[in-house]
Amino acid sequence: MMAASAVEGVAAVEQGTAAGSEYLLRIDNLVKYFPVRAGALGRAVNYVRAVDGVSLGVKSGQTLGLVGESGCGKTTLARVVLCLLQADSGSVVFDGQDIVRAAPDDLRRLRRQMQIIFQDPFSSLNPRMKVGSIISEPLKIHTKLSRPERLARAAESLEVVGLGPRDLDRYPHEFSGGQRQRIGIARALVLRPKLILCDEPVSALDVSIQSQILNLLRQLQQDFGLTYIFIAHGLNVIKHVSDRVAVMYLGKIVEEAPADNVFRTPMHPYTQALMAAIPVPNPAARRIGVTLEGDVPSPLNPPPGCRFHTRCAQVMPVCSVEEPVSCEVSPGHRVACHLFGDAAR
Amino acid sequence: MAITESADQRLLEINELQTHFFTDDGVLPAVDGVSFHIDRGETLCVVGESGCGKSVTAHSIMQLVPTPPGRYVSGSINFEGRNLLELTREEMRQVRGREIAMVFQEPMTSLNPVHTVGRQIAEAVRLHRSESKKEALVMAEEALRLVKVPDPHRRVHEFPHQLSGGMRQRAMIAMALSCRPKLLIADEPTTALDVTVQAQILELIRSLKAEVGMAVMLITHDLGVVAEMAQRVVVMYGGKVAEQGTVGEVFAEPLHPYTRGLLSCIPRLDQERGELQIISGQVPSPLRFPTGCRFHPRCPEAMDICREEPPPATSKDGRYVACWLYDAGQGGGK
Numbered sequence: 001m002m003a004a005s006a007v008e009g010v011a012a013v014e015q016g017t018a019a020g021s022e023y024l025l026r027i028d029n030l031v032k033y034f035p036v037r038a039g040a041l042g043r044a045v046n047y048v049r050a051v052d053g054v055s056l057g058v059k060s061g062q063t064l065g066l067v068g069e070s071g072c073g074k075t076t077l078a079r080v081v082l083c084l085l086q087a088d089s090g091s092v093v094f095d096g097q098d099i100v101r102a103a104p105d106d107l108r109r110l111r112r113q114m115q116i117i118f119q120d121p122f123s124s125l126n127p128r129m130k131v132g133s134i135i136s137e138p139l140k141i142h143t144k145l146s147r148p149e150r151l152a153r154a155a156e157s158l159e160v161v162g163l164g165p166r167d168l169d170r171y172p173h174e175f176s177g178g179q180r181q182r183i184g185i186a187r188a189l190v191l192r193p194k195l196i197l198c199d200e201p202v203s204a205l206d207v208s209i210q211s212q213i214l215n216l217l218r219q220l221q222q223d224f225g226l227t228y229i230f231i232a233h234g235l236n237v238i239k240h241v242s243d244r245v246a247v248m249y250l251g252k253i254v255e256e257a258p259a260d261n262v263f264r265t266p267m268h269p270y271t272q273a274l275m276a277a278i279p280v281p282n283p284a285a286r287r288i289g290v291t292l293e294g295d296v297p298s299p300l301n302p303p304p305g306c307r308f309h310t311r312c313a314q315v316m317p318v319c320s321v322e323e324p325v326s327c328e329v330s331p332g333h334r335v336a337c338h339l340f341g342d343a344a345r
Numbered sequence: 346m347a348i349t350e351s352a353d354q355r356l357l358e359i360n361e362l363q364t365h366f367f368t369d370d371g372v373l374p375a376v377d378g379v380s381f382h383i384d385r386g387e388t389l390c391v392v393g394e395s396g397c398g399k400s401v402t403a404h405s406i407m408q409l410v411p412t413p414p415g416r417y418v419s420g421s422i423n424f425e426g427r428n429l430l431e432l433t434r435e436e437m438r439q440v441r442g443r444e445i446a447m448v449f450q451e452p453m454t455s456l457n458p459v460h461t462v463g464r465q466i467a468e469a470v471r472l473h474r475s476e477s478k479k480e481a482l483v484m485a486e487e488a489l490r491l492v493k494v495p496d497p498h499r500r501v502h503e504f505p506h507q508l509s510g511g512m513r514q515r516a517m518i519a520m521a522l523s524c525r526p527k528l529l530i531a532d533e534p535t536t537a538l539d540v541t542v543q544a545q546i547l548e549l550i551r552s553l554k555a556e557v558g559m560a561v562m563l564i565t566h567d568l569g570v571v572a573e574m575a576q577r578v579v580v581m582y583g584g585k586v587a588e589q590g591t592v593g594e595v596f597a598e599p600l601h602p603y604t605r606g607l608l609s610c611i612p613r614l615d616q617e618r619g620e621l622q623i624i625s626g627q628v629p630s631p632l633r634f635p636t637g638c639r640f641h642p643r644c645p646e647a648m649d650i651c652r653e654e655p656p657p658a659t660s661k662d663g664r665y666v667a668c669w670l671y672d673a674g675q676g677g678g679k
Contacts, residue, residue, distance in 0.1 A: 069539040069540075069541060069542075070510075070539055176627045176628065176630075177395075178627060178628075179627070206394035206395055206566070206628050207394060207566050207567075207568075207607060207610065207611060208394060208606065208607060208610055208623070208624035208628065208643075209394075209627070209628065210610075210611075211610035211611070211612070211621040211622065211623045211624070212623050212624075212625075214612065214621055215620055215621050215623060218620070233539060233540065235540060235614070236569075236611065236612045236613060236614055237612055239612065239614050240612035240616070240618060240621070241618075263614055273541060274540065274541060276544075277540040277541045277543065277544035278540055278569065278614065279543070279544075279547070279567065279569030279570050279572065279573045280569055280572060280573070280614065281568040281569045281571070281572045281596070281608070281611060281613065282572050282596065283572040283573075283575075283592045283593055283596050284593075285572070291541065291544045291545060291548060292541040292544075292545070293545075294495070295509040295511055295512065295542070296509075
């Protein structure tokens with residue numbers, strides 16, 4: 001069953017390429033399990049199926065929003081893509097090269113092209129390093145530039161994010177949360193990467209600062225042709241930044257579509273429930289649709305069949321037996337749910 | 346919905362409260378002349394960013410502010426006719442938990458990891474009622490059932506780490522409600538939770554509120570949560586109340602430039618992608634609040650007077666706003 005969904009995933013990706021659009025990143029049937037070890041020998045007794053057969057494509061210059069409850073595997077997926085974690089199987093093709101099987105030297109070269117912006121601007125900057133050193137450190141690893149050259153590049157990068165060269169000699173604690181996040185962005189930009197993974201970049205910030213950072217990220221995307229993978233639990237933020245949105249549930253993609261489709265016409269019952277849970281900043285608006293009961297089941301023992309069937313309002317007998325296959329319900333809109341699987345077959 | 350003036354309706358009234366912190370770096374006027382009230386059975390949302398004084402206000406009501414370095418400099422907090430700031434320690438202990446209960450943001454850190462959930466709820470019960478341990482544990486189980494924790498009979502004997510985040514927050518609410526308080530203060534109760542769980546918890550607070558008949562003071566930075574939960578809204582900025590009114594008024598016609606900025610800078614689902622409106626500048630630190638109106642460095646409508654003098658509280662058509670824009674024309678009363 002899993003194989004079937006993988007094959008379709010590949011097919012979809014191939015179609016996309018045939019249509020003349022360029023994929024910077026193609027993820028195919030990616031799997032990452034974490035062993036749970038027990039006993040004196042530390043044998044793996046079980047596995048956390050954090051990412052379990054995910055296929056996705058991200059086009060150059062676009063933003064893919066990753067959505068899902070905590071523990072659904074979105075951060076693991078992102079880290080496997082950046083090679084911060086080693087995949088168990090599947091492939092991640094970045095710029096034409098499979099990074100899962102890349103040699104260490106090639107990997108280092110590829111890594112220049114992908115950077116990450118972390119959630120917490122307080123713990124992601126070394127408090128004992130000056131801003132100049134923080135931002136120029138990637139250059140030290142990846143280039144042969146001299147220190148003055150590196151600092152010049154760091155200053156450039158700082159200016160791009162709205163800070164100035166005078167900030168090079170200051171320490172992180174002298175900055176506010178929003179400014180620190182700008183420093184984190186400057187560090188991500190200094191190598192001129194193609195892909196930036198934004199892992200909850202605004203959720204630790206005040207509301208009035210969030211919009212400043214979102215506008216900055218948008219501006220940078222236009223100026224440098226960046227491709228983003230954007231993780232956020234604020235769905236309004238995802239809607240605002242994303243071209244396409246992938247909804248994850250317990251290590252699987254349940255729905256993937258252009259952002260507008262996901263928010264206007266969500267198809268998967270899980271996506272629908274997720275959308276219904278968003279509080280709307282309008283007192284006249286009433287909550288419509290069902291809210292989900294209970295919590296996400298443990299990824300240690302995901303439910304058989306469709307993993308969402310234990311919480312699904314439209315569950316059918318087949319759901320607990322057979323895993324739904326991802327199918328295209330409208331152009332570019334893929335859903336893995338038995339409600340649509342039968343019609344498509 | 347209607348704000349009645351009858352004293353009977355008033356549950357809590359805060360008058361010109363000033364809670365300052367006296368540190369080595371200087372005085373932090375965290376709460377600096379805050380006045381608002383909560384009526385019986387109503388939901389009041391307090392909105393603001395970090396350092397605006399919303400949590401310190403809540404902690405002042407519960408008198409949980411560490412003194413020193415904090416000090417209740419002036420003002421009063423009247424709860425059912427008694428000024429909480431004048432109560433003795435013992436009297437305050439009777440109010441806390443029984444009359445006013447509080448739920449915090451981090452459900453992991455606010456539960457004790459070495460005691461079972463049931464024991465912690467039972468402890469709250471036994472502090473205020475003379476129940477035996479056994480009876481208290483039964484009440485704890487009942488409380489868990491009330492907040493819709495599945496399988497309460499088993500959960501009562503479990504430790505906090507065995508519960509999910511949403512379930513821990515439910516347990517916290519169960520503990521807070523175990524003595525049927527008249528006022529529940531919830532300080533960012535859903536910020537650490539997923540949207541789906543947030544929706545569950547908000548729904549729970551709403552239904553319990555109706556069931557128990559308590560008033561709720563909900564502190565949040567999420568305007569979506571405000572719109573969904575509040576009857577009235579207090580917007581705070583820089584240790585002061587910028588604006589307050591019913592939720593309909595504040596969302597339909599925000600008066601203070603800060604409220605307007607907040608409402609327009611959040612990305613909305615019904616909006617096309619594009620440049621977001623912003624509030625420029627940084628959230629001020631309480632150590633270095635600007636002179637005059639504390640919002641003036643970020644305010645698009647700042648005038649000369651804003652830089653020099655703090656705006657007086659003005660009431661405009663029965664609404665409260667602290668902004669110079671409304672003072673001149675209205676001849677506003679203080």
